[in-house]
Amino acid sequence: MYALALAPGQAYLLIDRKNVRLMPDTRTQILDLAENAIRLRGYHAVSFRDLADEMGIKSASIHYHFRHKEDLGLAVVDRYADRIATQVGAPDAQDWPRSLALFCQVYRDALRKNQLQCLCGMLAAESAGLPDKVATRVSEFFRGNIAWLTAAMPPDMPDKPGLALRIQCQLQGAMTVAVSLKDLSVMDRAAQQICASAAD
Amino acid sequence: MYALALAPGQAYLLIDRKNVRLMPDTRTQILDLAENAIRLRGYHAVSFRDLADEMGIKSASIHYHFRHKEDLGLAVVDRYADRIATQVGAPDAQDWPRSLALFCQVYRDALRKNQLQCLCGMLAAESAGLPDKVATRVSEFFRGNIAWLTAAMPPDMPDKPGLALRIQCQLQGAMTVAVSLKDLSVMDRAAQQICASAAD
DNA sequence: ATACATCTACCTACTACTAGATAGATACAT
DNA sequence: ATGTATCTATCTAGTAGTAGGTAGATGTAT
Numbered sequence: 470m471y472a473l474a475l476a477p478g479q480a481y482l483l484i485d486r487k488n489v490r491l492m493p494d495t496r497t498q499i500l501d502l503a504e505n506a507i508r509l510r511g512y513h514a515v516s517f518r519d520l521a522d523e524m525g526i527k528s529a530s531i532h533y534h535f536r537h538k539e540d541l542g543l544a545v546v547d548r549y550a551d552r553i554a555t556q557v558g559a560p561d562a563q564d565w566p567r568s569l570a571l572f573c574q575v576y577r578d579a580l581r582k583n584q585l586q587c588l589c590g591m592l593a594a595e596s597a598g599l600p601d602k603v604a605t606r607v608s609e610f611f612r613g614n615i616a617w618l619t620a621a622m623p624p625d626m627p628d629k630p631g632l633a634l635r636i637q638c639q640l641q642g643a644m645t646v647a648v649s650l651k652d653l654s655v656m657d658r659a660a661q662q663i664c665a666s667a668a669d
Numbered sequence: 670m671y672a673l674a675l676a677p678g679q680a681y682l683l684i685d686r687k688n689v690r691l692m693p694d695t696r697t698q699i700l701d702l703a704e705n706a707i708r709l710r711g712y713h714a715v716s717f718r719d720l721a722d723e724m725g726i727k728s729a730s731i732h733y734h735f736r737h738k739e740d741l742g743l744a745v746v747d748r749y750a751d752r753i754a755t756q757v758g759a760p761d762a763q764d765w766p767r768s769l770a771l772f773c774q775v776y777r778d779a780l781r782k783n784q785l786q787c788l789c790g791m792l793a794a795e796s797a798g799l800p801d802k803v804a805t806r807v808s809e810f811f812r813g814n815i816a817w818l819t820a821a822m823p824p825d826m827p828d829k830p831g832l833a834l835r836i837q838c839q840l841q842g843a844m845t846v847a848v849s850l851k852d853l854s855v856m857d858r859a860a861q862q863i864c865a866s867a868a869d
Numbered sequence: 870a871t872a873c874a875t876c877t878a879c880c881t882a883c884t885a886c887t888a889g890a891t892a893g894a895t896a897c898a899t
Numbered sequence: 900a901t902g903t904a905t906c907t908a909t910c911t912a913g914t915a916g917t918a919g920g921t922a923g924a925t926g927t928a929t
Contacts, residue, residue: 510798513713593849594794598710642842649793649808
């Protein structure tokens, strides 16, 4: 079996007689599992041991990649924020309805993809009990979203920051309620209503 | 020192030579502390030991009142739901704007009173990692709120359940974002906007 | 005498985290 | 080409501390 690094921190191309498979490297695998676990159960309910067991390695090996739990938490949040930023791209003030629809879509996908709420929704709820740095990154994520929405609005719009904040809150709340009620359509309906009310 | 039970599960009248004080009984004290701790840090970050230390008793004594952590969680949620139900009273379909304002006010007070988010907001976020019964009560709380709002709307209103759900989500999201941004005015602005948009 | 509430003292399982070792790959100077 | 040193990723085996939970004794009020 041969393993070939494609890009640092990304993946190995694993080659054996039967398969040619793209396998995430260990660090990426840890981040993936940690993100899922946090989004499902919350920061405090995630343990190095559980993650390690799921991967078939020892918890000490996770500490090799992320010295402290806080480091893992920060890495998960940063990667998540980057991913969302990539997905929404640069705000386009030329076409506000389209930008808004895209924003809502990204939020909906986050929930729909694996029935898990947005990472920062979970961490925001927990924020008073998180390590300071992690809580700060989470609030920066929200501030970034609000700034993006504001920048995507046409110049003549009144009370842009107020509307941006409202949209952020609505999507966030819909996600939380959808998860609790186990009814993901709550999220879809919220997104639809937000887009519709922005069209006038 | 004399202690006189005023009402079961409520309080003792503590009398010593210096003071006549109303002291919550142990069970109530545990519920108070647990509720605060859960609203601040989340279910999993609350421990019997911490609660006991804060009260100056032993954790075994908390187990006497609440055999399992799940029992404590259920009691906290039930008491919270009852309290909110008492605060909002019966829905009054004669005066929808007033009912809505009252509902929003109760939500705002929950946040404002001790800078802590709504219990069920926190637990809803964590719901996938909670004991089933606790998660169920939380979702019942939301369903109850939505039913209350629906019942308080005038009979001729279109899409009552949709609007009720939206209001619930907006308040919930505003609370989460307010806590993360450490800016409680987010909540006030959301409440104001909801009431304003219902006035037309 | 009984019921209640609390205590002491413990258990098992799990937490984050660490020290020290090792096998295998990589880099580089001779 | 070979030997030396370094790096990477993992392991075993542990630390101290905390989790929820329990059995049984002790005090106290009626």
